[in-house]
Amino acid sequence: MSSSRPPSSIRREASSAAPERDLTKRQYLRFAFYRLDPLWRRLPAEEQISHKRELVETIMSFKRRMLLRPYSLMGTRADAELLLWQISESPTVFQELATAIARTSMGGYLQIAYSYFSQTKRSIYEIRRPLNGHQDQLIVEPTDAKYLFVYPFVKTRDWYQMSLPARQGMIDEHIEVGRxxxxxxxxxxxxxxxxDYEFIVAFETDEPSDFLDLVQDLRETEASRYTKQDTPLFTCLSMRLGEALDALGGAMAFEPVETVEHAISDAVTDVCSLDELPPGSTRVVYHEGRQVALFNVGGQLYAIENRCPHARGPLSEGSVSDSECTVVCPWHYAKFDLKSGRVVDGIASSGVERYAVSVVDGVIQISDAVPAMAGNGIKS
Ligand code: FES
Structure with missing residues (x-):
């Protein structure tokens, strides 16, 4: 019987030549930079307040459909004032948000200054020793770092003409500088x-001077010869949405961030089932927008802020001592007491926040309801 199917040997060859597909979901990202029409600042104060509140309500209604981080560029750039960093598994929601913003009263005064659209993908280069803070490259998990540096990036075509091993060597050098x-x-x-670009890169840090030094050091690497474009570069300050809108000027419509950030919330978050955290394991979970490291130490559960106060090392990746009930930061080895959040050894000058943990019907819950203690790391 004749068949249009190729012989199996040919099929095998064709399939081995085809690029391997990664079936894990990739994320889409949008970096939308806005500039406010100065005419808006001449509107009556009541209108400005109602515009800001309407805009916050509109944007927050998308909260469940995307991860959205607001940043202010007031004082850092002349041509953009507000960034909405958006991450989603579907680009459609970006379009819906853009339309919803345009329909608001304040949207009539907001102009898009720059817009970048990108997607996650696993690198073709081998990262032999994972970088600090390295995560699955298909999932972007923004930290709560104070600063974000964003720029589009294009390599020269000569770069792509070199062999993969030659490029890998230069990438290795690049990674070593990053370390x-x-x-x-x-x-x-x-x-x-x-x-229009090849990559959009976004660096998060609390130390702008570290970023400056890193970029300067990278100029001396071989790979730098193959950079065609790495501007414009945006320095962005992380803020809550209301705070970022108040930073644009006009009448203040929201509480100052200090009082909001240090308020103890009575919210309780279901984070995972007890079965998902067996003794000896650790997980990163989220509570009220904060990254929390959750530990099961011999059946006792502890929750502390995930970022080390020294240089934001991920405490969830640190080594845990069951006998001491401590965790050692994987980056520079500061040691923290899991019960109190206090720093007990090493370079960190303060402790970390801790959270109350409870188990209800087999579900682990996190809340802020930990009594204040004297000493480091506890909210007051
Ligand atoms: S980042 Fe934790 S000790 Fe340096």
């Missing part, structure tokens, strides 16, 4: 064919 700056976390995303 000198553990306080800087890199998020690389791809936009070949999706936007």
């Amino acid at each position: 000198r700056y553990p306080s800087v976390k890199l998020n690389t995303t791809y936009c070949f064919g999706l936007d």
